Every structure is written in structure tokens, then in C-alpha cells.
Amino acid sequence: MTIDPLHTPLCDLLGCEVPILLAGMGGVARWELAAAVAGAGGYATLGMVREDPALITSEVTALRAATDRPFAVNLIPAATDPALLDAQIKCCLDLEIRAFSFFWDVMPDVIARVKRAGCLVLHQVGTTEAASRAEQAGVDVLVAQGVEAGGHVHGRTAGLELAQSIRDISKLPVAIAGGISTGRDLAAALRAGLDGVQCGTAFLATDESFAHDYHKTHVTAATGTDTVLTDAFVLNWPKGAAVRVIGNSVTEALEGRYFGHDPATLPRETIAWDEDQPRLRFSTDSPLRTTTGDLEAMALFAGEGAGGINEITPAGSRLREMAETARHILTREDQSPG
Incomplete structure (x- = not known):
């Protein structure tokens, strides 16, 4: 077997x-x-x-x-x-x-x-x-x-x-x-x-x-070095909660001051909507299929592995490809001499 x-x-x-x-x-x-x-x-x-x-x-x-x-x-x-x-x-x-x-x-x-x-x-x-x-x-x-x-x-x-x-x-x-x-x-x-x-x-x-197609396409275009770790997108979460996002106008405006943002003092400015729900600048909300507004200024979450994601595909296809590649690597290693 x-x-x-x-x-x-x-x-x-x-x-x-x-x-x-x-x-x-x-x-x-x-x-x-x-x-x-x-x-x-x-x-x-x-x-x-x-x-x-x-x-x-x-x-x-x-x-x-x-x-x-x-x-x-x-x-x-x-x-x-x-x-x-x-x-x-x-x-x-x-x-x-x-x-x-x-x-x-x-x-x-x-x-x-x-x-x-x-x-x-x-x-x-x-x-x-x-x-x-x-x-x-x-x-x-x-x-x-x-x-x-x-x-x-x-x-x-x-x-x-x-x-x-x-x-x-x-x-x-x-x-x-x-x-x-x-x-x-x-x-x-x-x-x-x-x-x-x-x-x-x-x-x-x-x-x-x-996720909104805007978010998906930005992930496929990004590499790990395009991501930023910051606590600026903290509204809705406890103070100090950091996120990794693709850099955008919000992170650029921080001028390197990525940490130390207090949700109690951040402005409440509506920049987008999900149906009748406002989405605020500096919130942890990312753009979804239902979101309209200034998507660029929202949190575009992505990890440093984004460089390995170059196209939008069916999830099942991505998972099976991952599994088959890993299976091939591990099987080849098991069969190698020594």
C-alpha cells in the first residue's frame, strides 16, 4: 500500500x-x-x-x-x-x-x-x-x-x-x-x-x-516586500493590534511611523460602504464583493507569501496544485539515495 x-x-x-x-x-x-x-x-x-x-x-x-x-x-x-x-x-x-x-x-x-x-x-x-x-x-x-x-x-x-x-x-x-x-x-x-x-x-x-476583485488583483501583483506591518489599521480591534497589508496611500502617509496608533484618537472618516454599513479609514475592514468607495485606502491584507500567488484561480485548483507539488517533492526526497 x-x-x-x-x-x-x-x-x-x-x-x-x-x-x-x-x-x-x-x-x-x-x-x-x-x-x-x-x-x-x-x-x-x-x-x-x-x-x-x-x-x-x-x-x-x-x-x-x-x-x-x-x-x-x-x-x-x-x-x-x-x-x-x-x-x-x-x-x-x-x-x-x-x-x-x-x-x-x-x-x-x-x-x-x-x-x-x-x-x-x-x-x-x-x-x-x-x-x-x-x-x-x-x-x-x-x-x-x-x-x-x-x-x-x-x-x-x-x-x-x-x-x-x-x-x-x-x-x-x-x-x-x-x-x-x-x-x-x-x-x-x-x-x-x-x-x-x-x-x-x-x-x-x-x-x-x-474579497473584492480589487483586493485579489493587488495580491497577485504584489511581492512580500510590497507588504507593510503596521497598527494603523486598528479601528474595531484592540490598541496595538498589528496587521500586514499591501502598502497604499495610507501607509505611505505614515512616513515610516508604522506603530503607536491609538484607536481612541484616530479620526472616524467614512471612505467606503458595504450596503448601508460605513467603512472607515484606519479600520480593519478590507474591501469585499459588496464594498463601494475608496478601495485603495482600505486595508488590503496580504502576507509575505504573496509573491507565490500570480493569478486568480479556483480555490480547489490552487489547493490541489499545492498538494501535488508537495507530494512530488517529498516522494522524490524519500526515493533519493543516501
Whole structure:
């Protein structure tokens, strides 16, 4: 029997064929993208950060109609009003969601609540200290996010270094996130003894992503050196929350002062709209299919792996290409003499 070099214990735990996880990108990772990733054998996550329970219900319903494969729902407790977070979790449990993905601050009470309901918990972390707290709180999978990642960035350590440090202190499966966009990246992660990868930027620039085409095309044109890490896009999140974005007029106007921005003192200037919802300059909102207005000045999230993404493709095609490339690399290495 041929052993698939991509099959890790994480696949068995999550119920996927290959250890490629879709990042729970808020606004972007809706049911179409999640279904495409799951259908191609990866593990899907619905990005439901700060979303109304009614939208969670409709997205989960649509995803289940499209696939019977397992998935997680991503929530960010630290960036969500407590009353809304309570309603989100209740909604998910009423819908019999079996897995949650959390990020940012480790909140043991939240983890305990969903664990009592029998749910699987994945937690993305940016430091070894956060990984230890998450493991002590009872999570099942750790996602080590490197500083190369797009969107909100928790730590300041290179992904592979962080993931291996967490692997050294943890008994849990460890996946790596940040700068992972190709099959070569996946092969390197598995070769390093990690259990899988989580991808955001690679799946943002796909047909099924709910990101605006403006955002997608800028990702395909960017390289890692075009990205900037800053806490200027911080409205809606706690003070000091940094993001990696493609440089634009907002970051250029900072003149190198990328950190030290206080959401309490930033101006509230509407620059775009999502239907009847205003989108503010310096907010963490990125342009979606439904967004109109000054898209250039919004947060165009992208990681340093953007250089490996040169076209907008179906998500399933990108995932299968990643898997086949990694499989070829690892198989060739196994068969090489010595």
C-alpha cells in the first residue's frame, strides 16, 4: 500500500485528506470558499469575526448544502463585544457546530464553554507563551502564526522558528501559518516535522473568495516586500493590534511611523460602504464583493507569501496544485539515495 507523504495525524483529527487549512479570514472566508477548500480535500474555516448570528446561520446552512465535509467557525473573542460573542457561540452550538477556530488573546472561559459542548478547538497563536496557555486551556490544535502572515499578526517571530519552538514544548498537533502559498512551502513545513499549514493569502486570491476583485488583483501583483506591518489599521480591534497589508496611500502617509496608533484618537472618516454599513479609514475592514468607495485606502491584507500567488484561480485548483507539488517533492526526497 502506498503511503501518502501528505497524510499526517492532523488529517485524521480534522477529517480532511490533506493538511491544508483555510484561514478564517473575516469577511473573505464565506461558504463558497470554504466549500471549495473542503471539496478539494483541505480543511475549511468560516470567517465569522463579529458577524451577526443571522449571517452565521445562513453561511453555515449554505456550506452544509454544498458539502458534507467537516469545518470550523472562526471567532475572535478579544475583538468582539462580549454580548455579541455570547450570541455567536450560542448560535453555533444551536447549529451543532463541531469545531471552533480562535485567535488573538487566549480566553480559557470561552474555550471551556465550547469544549464542554464536545467541540474541537483550533487556536492560532503568535508566541510560545500563548501556545502554552492555549494548551493548558484545553485546545486540540495549535496554529503557529509567523510574522510573515497577512491580516492580523499576533507575534513577531518567523513562522518556522515559532512553529518548531512550539513543537518542542507541546504535545498537540502544530500547523504553521504565515508566508505559506506554494507546494514547496507545504513540503518544507512537513519536512520540518510540522503537522500541516494554514493559508490565507493563497485562498484570498481565488474565484470563490468574498474579497473584492480589487483586493485579489493587488495580491497577485504584489511581492512580500510590497507588504507593510503596521497598527494603523486598528479601528474595531484592540490598541496595538498589528496587521500586514499591501502598502497604499495610507501607509505611505505614515512616513515610516508604522506603530503607536491609538484607536481612541484616530479620526472616524467614512471612505467606503458595504450596503448601508460605513467603512472607515484606519479600520480593519478590507474591501469585499459588496464594498463601494475608496478601495485603495482600505486595508488590503496580504502576507509575505504573496509573491507565490500570480493569478486568480479556483480555490480547489490552487489547493490541489499545492498538494501535488508537495507530494512530488517529498516522494522524490524519500526515493533519493543516501
